[in-house]
Amino acid sequence: MIGLKGTLNVIDNSGALLIECVNVLKQKVNNGWGSVGDEIVCVVKRARPISGQASASAAKVRQGDVRRAVIVRTRKPVRRPDGRLIRFDDNAAVLLNNKREMLGTRIGGVVSADLRMKGWGKIVSLAPKVV
């Protein structure tokens, strides 16, 4: 249940470390709670220091940037169709651009398998472990 002011860890290599949710982009609702697979608008609170000129990945975000992200792990249990409940120890997200494409190129960490059901197959295929 990620809402306004909820913080999430970033698990891709886009450069951000911690983001804060500003808005949950759900159809038909302007506010509300975001769960695994929901897109959010966020502010980058902490980012990796950008090293000078030549950087491996083109898109490096700075602190204070307003970006979009998709939630991949939540502390709140999420129900699967067969009745299982999956709960992670932290909230995590992956940064996106306005066209729903990933900003980073790699994902480091577990992601929830509910992403596949919500249409984020690319993220699921990049993740090292899906639960």
Next chain:
Amino acid sequence: MSEGQGEERNSGSRDTPHTFTIPPRSVASGRVYRVQASKPRATRLQRLRNSTLLSSAQLAATVLTTTTTRLWLFASSGVGSHTMLNVFRRCARRLMSTATEASSSAYPFSKVAVIPPPPPVPTPEPVKFGKGLMAYLPQRTLPQHKLDLLARFNKRHPERIMPGSVLQVTTNHAPSSFTGVVLSIRRRGADTSFVLRNVINRTGVEVQFFVCSPHVKDIKVLMRAGGKGGEGRVGRRMRRAKLFYLRDSPEKMTAISAGLR
């Protein structure tokens, strides 16, 4: 009025002054009809009781509606609760009084003939013992392998699964297997479930599996927490039923996983 009729009338004088029975020779079928002559006008309750075959619940409902209308009238007139209580007392007394005649069905083709009521049938004994429905439903609906699985979560089973054991659950679809420490067992008959905790890529993951779900294919015990016999290695017996403290102590989790290897 001849004397003969007068004598017959006098013979029936032992009955209540307002009723007398028809003499036997005038009855063709052998039934005794009591003829009510010059009966005083029955009260409203008595008329309700005698006119139709009302059940006691319907009777109570009609009485309550009359009392509520009366109460409303009383309340609107501003009289205190003492009068309402008297109204209730009177109605209760009338309902429970046995002084009036027993309920008897009226003969539809004559106003004065009355059919005596049938003899009372004793009510059957209520079933006061035995298990309810929920105890039998799982036994009747679940397949046998699910019932065997459920039995292993019983508290009395010799090879029961205890919190602190390490289980591996295989499911029918992706992700096909999940291994973890049993944190808690929630025993609710067919709704029994347990929570497994594991640390994957430095992130703790907890999954709650429902034992009777058709997606759960198999549960394998990798390490049991104490206990006499059973599959898997022997681990430490946990002194708690719910091991939620493991969420805050990663060192204890590593200790359990080290015992497994």
